[in-house]
Amino acid sequence: MRPLAAAFACALSCxxxxxxxxxxxxxxxxxxxxxxxxxxxxxxxxxxxxxxRIPGGTVVIELAPRFSPAHVANIRALAxxxxxxxxxxxxxxxxxxxxxxxxxxxxxxxxxxxxxAKAKLPAEFEREAAGSGFHAIDSRDAYAPQVxxxxxxxxxxxxxxxxxxxxxxxxxxxxxxxxxxxxxxxxELYAVIGHAPRHLDRNITPVGRVLLGMxxxxxxxxxxxxxxxxxxxxxxxxIATLRLASDVPESERLPVEVLRTxxxxxxxxxxxxxxxxxxxFVDPVGRIELCNVPVPVRLAR
Amino acid sequence: MRPLAAAFACALSCxxxxxxxxxxxxxxxxxxxxxxxxxxxxxxxxxxxxxxRIPGGTVVIELAPRFSPAHVANIRALAxxxxxxxxxxxxxxxxxxxxxxxxxxxxxxxxxxxxxAKAKLPAEFEREAAGSGFHAIDSRDAYAPQVxxxxxxxxxxxxxxxxxxxxxxxxxxxxxxxxxxxxxxxxELYAVIGHAPRHLDRNITPVGRVLLGMxxxxxxxxxxxxxxxxxxxxxxxxIATLRLASDVPESERLPVEVLRTxxxxxxxxxxxxxxxxxxxFVDPVGRIELCNVPVPVRLAR
Numbered sequence: 001m002r003p004l005a006a007a008f009a010c011a012l013s014c015x016x017x018x019x020x021x022x023x024x025x026x027x028x029x030x031x032x033x034x035x036x037x038x039x040x041x042x043x044x045x046x047x048x049x050x051x052x053r054i055p056g057g058t059v060v061i062e063l064a065p066r067f068s069p070a071h072v073a074n075i076r077a078l079a080x081x082x083x084x085x086x087x088x089x090x091x092x093x094x095x096x097x098x099x100x101x102x103x104x105x106x107x108x109x110x111x112x113x114x115x116x117a118k119a120k121l122p123a124e125f126e127r128e129a130a131g132s133g134f135h136a137i138d139s140r141d142a143y144a145p146q147v148x149x150x151x152x153x154x155x156x157x158x159x160x161x162x163x164x165x166x167x168x169x170x171x172x173x174x175x176x177x178x179x180x181x182x183x184x185x186x187x188e189l190y191a192v193i194g195h196a197p198r199h200l201d202r203n204i205t206p207v208g209r210v211l212l213g214m215x216x217x218x219x220x221x222x223x224x225x226x227x228x229x230x231x232x233x234x235x236x237x238x239i240a241t242l243r244l245a246s247d248v249p250e251s252e253r254l255p256v257e258v259l260r261t262x263x264x265x266x267x268x269x270x271x272x273x274x275x276x277x278x279x280x281f282v283d284p285v286g287r288i289e290l291c292n293v294p295v296p297v298r299l300a301r
Numbered sequence: 302m303r304p305l306a307a308a309f310a311c312a313l314s315c316x317x318x319x320x321x322x323x324x325x326x327x328x329x330x331x332x333x334x335x336x337x338x339x340x341x342x343x344x345x346x347x348x349x350x351x352x353x354r355i356p357g358g359t360v361v362i363e364l365a366p367r368f369s370p371a372h373v374a375n376i377r378a379l380a381x382x383x384x385x386x387x388x389x390x391x392x393x394x395x396x397x398x399x400x401x402x403x404x405x406x407x408x409x410x411x412x413x414x415x416x417x418a419k420a421k422l423p424a425e426f427e428r429e430a431a432g433s434g435f436h437a438i439d440s441r442d443a444y445a446p447q448v449x450x451x452x453x454x455x456x457x458x459x460x461x462x463x464x465x466x467x468x469x470x471x472x473x474x475x476x477x478x479x480x481x482x483x484x485x486x487x488x489e490l491y492a493v494i495g496h497a498p499r500h501l502d503r504n505i506t507p508v509g510r511v512l513l514g515m516x517x518x519x520x521x522x523x524x525x526x527x528x529x530x531x532x533x534x535x536x537x538x539x540i541a542t543l544r545l546a547s548d549v550p551e552s553e554r555l556p557v558e559v560l561r562t563x564x565x566x567x568x569x570x571x572x573x574x575x576x577x578x579x580x581x582f583v584d585p586v587g588r589i590e591l592c593n594v595p596v597p598v599r600l601a602r
Binding site for chain 2: 141214
């Protein structure tokens with residue numbers, strides 16, 4: 001049960017190493033990350049990186065242009081037009097989402113102009129699996145025939161239909177919509193701050209995920225009205241600025257690095273989360289759920 | 302896809318009702334709750350109910366004495382001795398747990414006395430399934446052969462071994478421990494504030510779940526040190542009092558009611574979460590994961 005401790009004990013006292021004892025201890029997550037090389041990490045494209053500055057700090061979001069190209073293009077246009085500057089986080093619903101946008105979006109006379117961005121976009125709930133780069137992990141999932149990763153984002157797949165889609169794990173960012181499937185345009189965005197609401201998969205358009213600063217969103221006061229809306233505008237969290245990293249001077253960009261998925265190192269990471277060999281674990285588990293696989297993020301330098 | 306809208310349209314214009322159209326629309330969660338009767342709800346035993354008062358308000362916890370009797374007995378003794386009064390929430394780790402207890406617990410000279418409570422308890426990670434009252438729901442689970450509910454708590458089961466255990470869903474409360482399986486005594490408790498860390502199942506002793514006030518724990522500032530510990534004691538959230546409801550004057554008790562599990566109403570609730578018939582849903586999902594089944598709580602009167 002505690003292979004590391006056993007290996008150390010044997011190194012001190014065993015005279016004959018058995019085959020089993022000679023095998024190295026299975027790695028923990030910390031071991032896998034310590035053994036990673038520079039090539040195991042990637043720097044997200046600044047064109048796909050958003051910085052949202054709120055009073056607590058900066059939330060860094062990676063966009064998923066191969067998954068939802070129309071929404072990502074619109075979000076880029078809105079960020080370039082400084083659309084969100086001075087808007088706010090409008091609702092924080094416990095164990096669900098934090099959502100931001102224009103509080104007057106439903107009031108034609110008062111809402112902020114979308115500028116060059118499109119008012120209407122197609123729904124982008126799923127895409128063709130062929131050529132997507134989706135790779136499955138070994139996991140039994142409540143919602144999907146297969147789960148894994150796509151461009152570094154948690155995702156799911158139905159091989160019978162040849163489709164893949166992003167999975168609503170903690171930190172996923174999506175585009176809020178009304179009842180019509182094609183009623184989102186990326187101006188109103190949400191981040192998942194609770195247990196994965198996987199029932200949203202294939203019902204709404206995901207656009208990316210939070211890489212850094214999740215704790216700034218997840219620790220916001222919950223709104224007292226239904227769906228976590230605030231009753232008093234003063235309770236909202238103001239957005240100072242929301243920018244594409246590519247529009248920020250290079251000297252001000254954050255050196256964010258994300259562990260690549262689909263590599264031997266990532267395979268070892270998934271296995272280290274499946275079989276828990278940290279000394280604390282009495283039962284090494286032996287199983288993993290998609291949303292419990294971390295995709296590590298670090299700041300270089 | 303939108304059976305309610307379809308049924309209304311037919312009521313206005315259809316001359317011949319087909320068998321399918323004549324069936325009532327499948328209920329939503331709101332429909333199930335609206336149709337519930339007084340008998341569908343229970344009042345948790347005041348002997349099993351904790352009130353933890355922190356600056357933001359009161360966190361209400363239901364204990365699970367049939368699952369972890371030794372820990373629950375110790376927690377009752379500690380609450381009766383006002384053990385936690387003036388102690389604090391010591392760590393809040395994003396997407397994981399908020400944990401409270403004595404910051405000096407590791408310092409024999411300074412730690413608070415456990416009084417009549419026991420310093421050492423057996424691990425209570427799982428129990429015999431026979432006679433437990435566990436009832437399964439239809440769900441494919443990443444971690445367990447079966448999942449369902451036990452005494453109103455989310456739980457899992459391995460019929461081959463004849464065991465059941467509580468599942469680490471959002472709001473679960475457990476007893477922190479060191480590396481030894483039997484190193485918890487209930488003096489240090491944690492609540493799950495993020496995506497269900499189901500790898501903790503069968504590795505630690507669960508003692509209950511938060512019924513009300515989760516948002517007071519989940520919105521606390523995350524601690525900056527490893528594991529979410531605070532670096533400055535002033536950052537901790539003080540616990541004013543932690544009491545058993547049975548030790549509070551009856552006039553001051555909260556009229557908390559919990560929907561019974563294992564009833565026809567609860568079966569309908571699970572089904573309403575499995576098949577999403579709210580108008581917003583484009584895809585009705587058709588699947589459910591244990592930790593996405595709510596066990597509703599309300600205040601009577």
